Amino acid sequence: MGLQLLVEPLFGGALIGRGSWDGRLLITAAIAVLLPFILTYIVTSLNASWVTNRGNGNPPAAPYAVPVLGNTSQFAYDTEGFITRTLRRFGSVPFRLKVGLETMYYIPYGEPVQAMFKHARDLSMKPIIIVAMRDQFGMKPADVAVYERDGSGDMAKPLEGWEHMDPAHRVFYHQHHDLNAHLSGVALGALMARFKANYTSQLATTDQAGEHWTELPDLYSFLRDHMFRASCGALLGERLFELCPDFSRDFWEFDKHLITYLRRTPRWMAPRAYAARDRVLASMKKWYTHARSQLDYRDPTLAGVEYEPVWGARLMRARAEKFDKAGFSLDGCVSMDLGFVWAGTANVIPATLWVLLNVLLSENLTGRVMAEVEECLDEATGLFDVAALCGKPLLNGLYLESLRYCAATTSARNPVVDNFKLCGWSIPRDALMMSIVWFGAHDPNFWNAGRILPSGKPEHPVDTYWAERFLEYPDDPASGPVRKPNHALYTSSSSDIRPEKTAQDDKTAKPISHTAALQGHFYPYGGGSRICPGRHLAKQELLVAVAVMMREFEIELLDPVSARRARPDMRVFPTGAMGPDRKLPIRIRRRTR
Numbered sequence: 001m002g003l004q005l006l007v008e009p010l011f012g013g014a015l016i017g018r019g020s021w022d023g024r025l026l027i028t029a030a031i032a033v034l035l036p037f038i039l040t041y042i043v044t045s046l047n048a049s050w051v052t053n054r055g056n057g058n059p060p061a062a063p064y065a066v067p068v069l070g071n072t073s074q075f076a077y078d079t080e081g082f083i084t085r086t087l088r089r090f091g092s093v094p095f096r097l098k099v100g101l102e103t104m105y106y107i108p109y110g111e112p113v114q115a116m117f118k119h120a121r122d123l124s125m126k127p128i129i130i131v132a133m134r135d136q137f138g139m140k141p142a143d144v145a146v147y148e149r150d151g152s153g154d155m156a157k158p159l160e161g162w163e164h165m166d167p168a169h170r171v172f173y174h175q176h177h178d179l180n181a182h183l184s185g186v187a188l189g190a191l192m193a194r195f196k197a198n199y200t201s202q203l204a205t206t207d208q209a210g211e212h213w214t215e216l217p218d219l220y221s222f223l224r225d226h227m228f229r230a231s232c233g234a235l236l237g238e239r240l241f242e243l244c245p246d247f248s249r250d251f252w253e254f255d256k257h258l259i260t261y262l263r264r265t266p267r268w269m270a271p272r273a274y275a276a277r278d279r280v281l282a283s284m285k286k287w288y289t290h291a292r293s294q295l296d297y298r299d300p301t302l303a304g305v306e307y308e309p310v311w312g313a314r315l316m317r318a319r320a321e322k323f324d325k326a327g328f329s330l331d332g333c334v335s336m337d338l339g340f341v342w343a344g345t346a347n348v349i350p351a352t353l354w355v356l357l358n359v360l361l362s363e364n365l366t367g368r369v370m371a372e373v374e375e376c377l378d379e380a381t382g383l384f385d386v387a388a389l390c391g392k393p394l395l396n397g398l399y400l401e402s403l404r405y406c407a408a409t410t411s412a413r414n415p416v417v418d419n420f421k422l423c424g425w426s427i428p429r430d431a432l433m434m435s436i437v438w439f440g441a442h443d444p445n446f447w448n449a450g451r452i453l454p455s456g457k458p459e460h461p462v463d464t465y466w467a468e469r470f471l472e473y474p475d476d477p478a479s480g481p482v483r484k485p486n487h488a489l490y491t492s493s494s495s496d497i498r499p500e501k502t503a504q505d506d507k508t509a510k511p512i513s514h515t516a517a518l519q520g521h522f523y524p525y526g527g528g529s530r531i532c533p534g535r536h537l538a539k540q541e542l543l544v545a546v547a548v549m550m551r552e553f554e555i556e557l558l559d560p561v562s563a564r565r566a567r568p569d570m571r572v573f574p575t576g577a578m579g580p581d582r583k584l585p586i587r588i589r590r591r592t593r
């Protein structure tokens with residue numbers, strides 16, 4: 001009877017009701033076709049429950065219905081829905097996924113992901129970096145082999161058994177070291193100063209906006225193109241855009257197709273996607289060839305020079321030298337640096353959009369943001385003081401909420417030791433472990449979602465952007481990012497909650513983002529010793545980008561109803577921070593001062 005209920009909607013109740021021979025034959029055929037899937041699902045579900053209750057050993061496998069394919073199609077084509085459902089089933093128990101011919105281990109938010117970040121010494125990022133280089137950035141097999149050869153880890157001391165490896169071949173270590181050294185301290189200050197100067201001068205001189213209102217088709221494209229140019233100019237130098245004027249257009253076309261590359265869609269099925277990647281790689285190659293022909297990165301007069309226009313940041317010279325010594329081909333170097341440009345821009349720019357959009361959507365927020373921003377302007381230079389911006393409570397809150405709202409970044413590791421244990425579960429050596437920040441960042445039971453409305457629904461559900469979510473206001477016990485157990489705090493009858501905060505309130509607010517408070521629910525930059533090396537740059541760029549945009553222009557959304565409905569574009573989930581799912585037409589004019 002159960003099976004009949006299942007096949008009826010598929011094969012037509014009328015036919016079955018008639019009781020004809022044809023109908024019965026069809027039912028029998030349908031049962032014969034579906035039975036293996038149903039049985040597979042039942043067996044894998046029972047097994048999952050049994051292993052989960054056992055509480056140790058190899059983590060349970062997520063149930064599936066299709067024998068050989070396992071979870072492949074759900075994971076590849078409905079990642080968000082599938083992982084949400086599976087997390088509901090397993091709670092904080094890590095689980096196995098059968099994707100393609102590989103097994104991966106999904107690490108839930110909370111305690112398990114914190115444990116993963118803590119065990120840096122026993123874990124590596126090698127497999128995921130190789131996958132990204134090969135599938136995303138088009139690295140060829142000979143160059144992938146340079147990566148594969150290195151099992152020495154990314155710490156200064158090589159892993160056991162790798163002590164005698166040629167130090168020049170330790171690509172993971174050099175990359176990790178150079179990124180951390182050149183994206184912090186003095187180098188970060190120099191990078192940021194260039195970003196700020198580039199971006200401020202671009203916005204001051206753009207002919208897309210003047211003293212009269214001009215309509216533009218999309219706020220995101222406007223922001224994206226200026227931020228991208230300023231950021232790439234600061235990192236790779238101004239020659240890049242002189243040599244490749246279409247670099248920005250080609251890059252974002254490439255970025256749009258990222259999910260296609262990650263799904264390993266064959267080239268013949270997605271020729272436009274691969275053509276876009278070919279174009280952006282060709283541009284990077286042109287720049288690389290030019291830089292090599294113009295300036296020897298070993299030139300002793302360049303030592304200590306943070307920036308020159310040919311190679312850009314000192315980091316780029318350091319990378320080129322290490323890549324050459326490791327044995328990468330020119331194409332290999334190009335893929336490496338396309339990866340770096342992508343990491344350096346493709347998350348921070350969408351994250352900036354959500355701050356800007358939400359500020360523009362609310363008069364109250366616009367006023368409060370302008371109040372903070374004005375206090376950070378250095379009148380003498382006409383430029384913003386980055387440290388002052390980073391210290392402003394509301395701006396911090398907007399930045400954090402934006403990452404919570406739009407980031408679907410992945411942290412992946414694999415054990416490099418036998419018998420690796422995570423919260424009591426055994427993960428085999430070399431197995432791929434992964435965790436996506438989105439799920440913890442959207443857990444409705446964890447985050448403060450504001451007051452409970454008379455309808456019983458929260459005022460600021462986790463799938464909406466709430467400017468004050470990360471802020472703790474001393475006179476508002478219902479504030480702060482984590483939902484408190486005292487339900488009465490959030491009921492709308494609680495008269496001491498003022499619906500709208502003021503600039504004065506913001507001065508007293510404290511942004512809360514430390515790991516202990518957020519209990520493994522918020523890791524947009526990953527964590528542990530392999531946390532994103534560009535996180536400081538990202539935060540500073542985002543705040544400067546918003547401040548300069550708000551100070552330079554008056555911007556009005558032409559269709560605020562549609563803009564209010566804009567959500568992260570889930571079609572690209574989980575490739576990183578997601579931009580909006582629609583165009584955001586605006587009118588814009590320069591502020592008169």
Ligand code: HEM
Nearest residue numbers: 343344347348409411412524525526527530531532534538
């Ligand atoms: C909002 C912006 C950003 C987000 C959300 C983000 C997120 C991440 C995440 C999740 C990782 C993996 C970390 C882990 O597995 O624990 C990562 C790695 C990385 N990020 Fe970022 N990132 C951002 C901005 C930047 C910027 C501005 C740069 C550089 C200019 C950058 C450069 C990198 C690099 C090079 C890696 C790989 C590190 C390695 O190989 O060890 N990121 N990022």
